[in-house]
Amino acid sequence: MKKLARHKYLLISCLSIVLILLTWYLCVDILNMVSGSAFPKLTKTISTFIKKFTTAAPDGATLTVHFFNSIKVALWGYVMGVIVGVPLGILMAWFRKFDMFARPLFDLIRPIPGIAWIPLFILMFGIGVLPKALVIFLGVLIPSTVNAYTGIKQTSDVHLWVGDVFGASNAQKLFKIAIPTATPMIFTGLRVAMGSAWSALVAAELLASSSGLGYLIQIGRSISRSDLVLVGMICIGVTGALLDELLHLVEIRVAKGMNAK
Amino acid sequence: MQMEQRKKIEPVIQCDNLCKTFRTPGGDQEVIRNISLDVQENEFVVLFGPGQCGKTTFLNMIAGLEKSTAGTVTVSRKCVTEPGPQRGVVFQSVALFPWLTTMGNVEYGLKMAGVKKEERQKRAQKYIDLVGLQGFENTFPVELSGGMKQRVGIARAYCIEPEVMLLDEPFGALDAQTRYLMQEELERIWQTAKRTVVFVTNNIEEALYLADRIIVLSPCPCSIVKEFEIDLPRPRNYTSQEFLHLRKEIDATINSST
Amino acid sequence: MKKKKTPEVWICGIVSVFAFLLLWQIGCSVSELGKMIPGPITVTGAVLKSMVSRSIGGHTLWIHIGYSLLRVLTGYILGSALGVVVGLAMGWNRVVEAFITPIFRLIRPIPPIAWIPISILWFGLGFQAKVFLIVLASFCNVTLNAWAGAKSVDPQLIGAAKMLGASKSQIFFTIVMPASVPQIFAGLQVAMSSSWTTVLAAEMVRSTEGLGWMIVTGQTNLDMTQILVGIVAIGVVGFILVAVMRRMEDILCRWNKGKR
Numbered sequence: 001m002k003k004l005a006r007h008k009y010l011l012i013s014c015l016s017i018v019l020i021l022l023t024w025y026l027c028v029d030i031l032n033m034v035s036g037s038a039f040p041k042l043t044k045t046i047s048t049f050i051k052k053f054t055t056a057a058p059d060g061a062t063l064t065v066h067f068f069n070s071i072k073v074a075l076w077g078y079v080m081g082v083i084v085g086v087p088l089g090i091l092m093a094w095f096r097k098f099d100m101f102a103r104p105l106f107d108l109i110r111p112i113p114g115i116a117w118i119p120l121f122i123l124m125f126g127i128g129v130l131p132k133a134l135v136i137f138l139g140v141l142i143p144s145t146v147n148a149y150t151g152i153k154q155t156s157d158v159h160l161w162v163g164d165v166f167g168a169s170n171a172q173k174l175f176k177i178a179i180p181t182a183t184p185m186i187f188t189g190l191r192v193a194m195g196s197a198w199s200a201l202v203a204a205e206l207l208a209s210s211s212g213l214g215y216l217i218q219i220g221r222s223i224s225r226s227d228l229v230l231v232g233m234i235c236i237g238v239t240g241a242l243l244d245e246l247l248h249l250v251e252i253r254v255a256k257g258m259n260a261k
Numbered sequence: 262m263q264m265e266q267r268k269k270i271e272p273v274i275q276c277d278n279l280c281k282t283f284r285t286p287g288g289d290q291e292v293i294r295n296i297s298l299d300v301q302e303n304e305f306v307v308l309f310g311p312g313q314c315g316k317t318t319f320l321n322m323i324a325g326l327e328k329s330t331a332g333t334v335t336v337s338r339k340c341v342t343e344p345g346p347q348r349g350v351v352f353q354s355v356a357l358f359p360w361l362t363t364m365g366n367v368e369y370g371l372k373m374a375g376v377k378k379e380e381r382q383k384r385a386q387k388y389i390d391l392v393g394l395q396g397f398e399n400t401f402p403v404e405l406s407g408g409m410k411q412r413v414g415i416a417r418a419y420c421i422e423p424e425v426m427l428l429d430e431p432f433g434a435l436d437a438q439t440r441y442l443m444q445e446e447l448e449r450i451w452q453t454a455k456r457t458v459v460f461v462t463n464n465i466e467e468a469l470y471l472a473d474r475i476i477v478l479s480p481c482p483c484s485i486v487k488e489f490e491i492d493l494p495r496p497r498n499y500t501s502q503e504f505l506h507l508r509k510e511i512d513a514t515i516n517s518s519t
Numbered sequence: 520m521k522k523k524k525t526p527e528v529w530i531c532g533i534v535s536v537f538a539f540l541l542l543w544q545i546g547c548s549v550s551e552l553g554k555m556i557p558g559p560i561t562v563t564g565a566v567l568k569s570m571v572s573r574s575i576g577g578h579t580l581w582i583h584i585g586y587s588l589l590r591v592l593t594g595y596i597l598g599s600a601l602g603v604v605v606g607l608a609m610g611w612n613r614v615v616e617a618f619i620t621p622i623f624r625l626i627r628p629i630p631p632i633a634w635i636p637i638s639i640l641w642f643g644l645g646f647q648a649k650v651f652l653i654v655l656a657s658f659c660n661v662t663l664n665a666w667a668g669a670k671s672v673d674p675q676l677i678g679a680a681k682m683l684g685a686s687k688s689q690i691f692f693t694i695v696m697p698a699s700v701p702q703i704f705a706g707l708q709v710a711m712s713s714s715w716t717t718v719l720a721a722e723m724v725r726s727t728e729g730l731g732w733m734i735v736t737g738q739t740n741l742d743m744t745q746i747l748v749g750i751v752a753i754g755v756v757g758f759i760l761v762a763v764m765r766r767m768e769d770i771l772c773r774w775n776k777g778k779r
Contacts (some may be wrong), residue, residue: 013617013618015620016621016622017621017775022588038640045579100532111718111761112754113712113719113753117722118734119723119734150619199632203632205721206632232633240628240630244628324678326682343681344682350679350682352678356676356679358679373683373685401774403774403775496587
């Protein structure tokens with residue numbers, strides 16, 4: 001009985017997907033209700049997607065090249081942001097003196113979205129990899145610092161007292177008690193940061209770039225090739241989802257048993 | 262004599278051969294085996310058993326919160342299939358609505374029944390006064406102490422004027438002092454507004470202090486070991502000879518059953 | 520975690536911010552940096568000037584802020600309202616959940632910014648395209664949280680409501696909805712920052728006014744001061760938006776304060 005119910009809901013889910021594709025096919029492909037420049041035909045989108053793996057026209061690179069260009073920049077900025085952000089958050093939470101001086105400065109840049117820095121960095125560093133990586137760096141820095149900070153602050157006093165009782169040094173307390181406590185929180189930050197890195201990258205590529213998935217959809221728009229735009233969007237979505245899933249897998253392995261939930 | 266009494270008044274709660282088995286991935290677990298129990302009108306029955314023995318499950322089945330695997334529960338001749346205002350429940354975890362004030366919680370049942378605002382606030386106020394929470398009508402549950410929360414829980418269940426009250430270890434989470442106080446309070450409330458009560462506890466003193474009849478339950482699967490009629494005069498004294506004597510007797514019953 | 524701020528903390532904060540500004544000013548006046556970016560005094564002057572005179576694209580700073588706010592709030596309110604309705608419906612009804620989940624799974628991983636080109640193809644360059652993007656940005660976050668909130672209602676509360684005689688629809692309106700409010704607010708917070716980011720991106724790609732437009736024209740005109748004025752305004756407005764949301768949450772979720 002219960003098994004049947006579960007199949008029923010799975011069936012509804014499949015039905016919903018089929019229904020969307022069918023509506024798309026019917027309205028655009030068969031009835032031509034909207035113009036091809038606004039919404040592409042289903043069949044054309046699929047064929048563009050397949051062709052884009054081998055042909056470089058009209059935007060100068062194949063899908064794989066765009067993909068790797070985007071990933072490269074995103075990872076650069078992401079890794080830099082995490083390497084700086086997580087220790088910064090930990091230091092701010094652990095050392096009160098440091099916190100008192102660093103927090104106000106951090107709070108100053110915190111409400112500014114990463115993408116607002118794009119024009120500034122472009123003027124300062126041109127339109128290469130560096131300004132984009134810097135924008136992503138800032139977008140990543142904020143969530144990773146905030147989460148590491150709150151994570152460390154969540155360490156319960158009792159656990160620290162246990163450390164005191166057994167004669168742990170300050171460093172031991174930080175590495176053996178506070179950081180393990182904060183690990184699940186830090187991972188949440190890393191996942192949020194991945195989302196914002198990916199989104200900042202797309203913005204940077206929309207504005208100033210000569211390759212990458214964001215560039216692809218921007219070119220698609222300017223020549224009114226909605227099929228190209230859609231293919232690019234799907235790639236962006238799928239990649240974002242995969243990156244998140246990847247981090248989730250790492251989180252499960254590393255933070256095993258640390259998550260109270 | 263007991264037989265005559267039962268003939269005169271039909272029992273309010275009738276449980277007939279109740280069974281409950283939980284299906285878990287690790288196999289079926291039998292929790293309750295063949296419990297039959299009748300409760301008379303205005304009788305205070307205490308279900309007494311060790312922790313995790315399934316007494317809460319038993320109470321939940323009377324409340325309609327859980328379905329029995331076999332057997333039936335009838336309350337006032339109506340078969341119980343789902344929870345409803347006929348049976349007021351006081352939960353162990355209180356389960357107050359945290360976004361409602363004391364007044365909001367107590368009048369909730371009346372509001373759902375469509376009683377007009379003035380009328381329902383008047384009736385709710387009566388029960389808030391009864392449980393001694395005057396002055397806390399506009400307080401949210403987070404701001405109340407454990408004992409006060411449980412008073413709100415009791416007032417809330419009382420306010421829908423149910424035919425029976427079901428209390429599931431309501432004082433389990435309280436400290437010893439508050440617990441004694443709440444036991445005395447509950448007795449006073451029950452004496453002022455008589456109801457048929459089924460009360461679950463794992464505390465033998467609490468059982469003896471409150472009960473007209475104690476049903477001693479065995480550990481998993483739960484079944485009735487023995488019943489004790491308690492006819493000590495109320496309010497009872499925790500240290501009187503008779504009280505301690507009965508306590509020893511019940512202790513002996515439990516020890517021999519496990 | 521929220522301890523009262525001691526005067527010591529205030530002093531340290533002021534000292535460190537002041538030191539930063541001083542370093543910036545000195546760096547600009549003595550080194551090569553001065554050629555690239557204006558110092559804090561210049562920027563402060565420009566901010567004050569743009570508040571009263573129509574120095575940026577024929578508008579005062581307030582008009583640009585107004586444009587951005589109008590876009591963001593219209594889209595945010597629409598998207599959040601829609602998100603609450605859809606999310607609660609998904610949490611309450613399993614058929615709705617099964618039907619919408621796959622669609623949601625498809626849309627959610629695409630950052631709202633990636634919708635900018637297609638929104639221009641669909642709605643042109645005007646107000647509608649931007650509102651559409653903000654609706655998307657707020658909708659996904661709010662739906663996700665409302666859905667999770669409605670799913671995680673304590674079953675005992677539902678049992679208690681049934682016991683007190685509530686019908687199915689009464690349980691939805693009096694239990695499920697209020698119980699999800701804290702979760703929904705968490706979603707509204709995230710949605711607010713995401714909407715603010717999105718509107719800036721949309722204005723940067725295609726617009727004729729607004730804060731995003733302001734910084735991007737600053738870039739094309741090589742006007743570093745205008746960019747910095749824009750960034751300051753973006754930071755301040757973003758901060759105020761989030762603070763307002765937090766205040767609203769404090770008021771509406773007074774009953775929940777012990778748990779956070």
